[in-house]
Amino acid sequence: ECWHWGGVASTLQKLRQRSFILKARKIVYDALRHCPGCKRFNAKPAAEPTPALPAFRVEITPPFLFTGVDFAGPLYYKRENGRKAKSYILLFTCAVSRAIHLELTMDLSTYAVLQALQKFINRFPSARNFISDNGASFRRADAEIRLIYNHIARGEISKWLTETKLTWKFITPASPWVGGFWERMVGCTKRCLSKALGTDRISD
Known part of the structure; x- marks a missing residue:
């Protein structure tokens, strides 16, 4: 289950309610960047290149x-x-x-x-x-x-x-x-x- 739906700011706010971590923003950013759930939901739609018209x-x-x-x-x-x-x-x-x-x-x-x-x-x-x-x-x-x-x-x-x-x-x-x-x-x-x-x- 992924709780990163609010992005870096929301995740950082939730984290600071429990504890204070040095360089927390960078840690949260790296965690979201490598999170499989975030990768799946934030993926861009596939875009096939438009082929050239025939001669x-x-x-x-x-x-x-x-x-x-x-x-x-x-x-x-x-x-x-x-x-x-x-x-x-x-x-x-x-x-x-x-x-x-x-x-x-x-x-x-x-x-x-x-x-x-x-x-x-x-x-x-x-x-x-x-x-x-x-x-x-x-x-x-x-x-x-x-x-x-x-x-x-x-x-x-x-x-x-x-x-x-x-x-x-x-x-x-x-x-x-x-x-x-x-x-x-x-x-x-x-x-x-x-x-x-x-x-x-x-x-x-």
């Missing part, structure tokens, strides 16, 4: 050369018959400038990802490297892109892919903090939409 986050690059990708939602909209339906936003954010581009998708399928990706590339031809979490639609889209590169087939999407080389990297599974630079932009987008739309249901 692709700080280099001067064309817009969206390195792009973070993530889904936001669901968002609810009103169909032509007045019924409520579910949709999603596929968010693209530049790793350097933090600019964002939004594409509305009706679901989380691989086809929706490839369609949105084609629209995005058409608008920003400098986009080449994509980074995302390990979502099934993203994994499948990467596999489809690599398959098309290896075995070029006919079709509009494959023709578009032959004109540009895309790479897709995935963060460590079950570690969403690694993708913080796009998760932050997802939060900003959802907050702005909720303030602008409120509880209104608009059409797609």
Whole structure:
């Protein structure tokens, strides 16, 4: 049991109530400094050093050369018959400038990802490297892109892919903090939409 909770002054005051000791302050100070209980309670919290940003986050690059990708939602909209339906936003954010581009998708399928990706590339031809979490639609889209590169087939999407080389990297599974630079932009987008739309249901 440790009675040093008051520090040197309080401990010294308690000690002098019983006896007078020469150089008592130094003795009390040394005792508190080597007390295991005091060391434990007075220890400073651990502080991990913040690692440096990766090179692709700080280099001067064309817009969206390195792009973070993530889904936001669901968002609810009103169909032509007045019924409520579910949709999603596929968010693209530049790793350097933090600019964002939004594409509305009706679901989380691989086809929706490839369609949105084609629209995005058409608008920003400098986009080449994509980074995302390990979502099934993203994994499948990467596999489809690599398959098309290896075995070029006919079709509009494959023709578009032959004109540009895309790479897709995935963060460590079950570690969403690694993708913080796009998760932050997802939060900003959802907050702005909720303030602008409120509880209104608009059409797609």
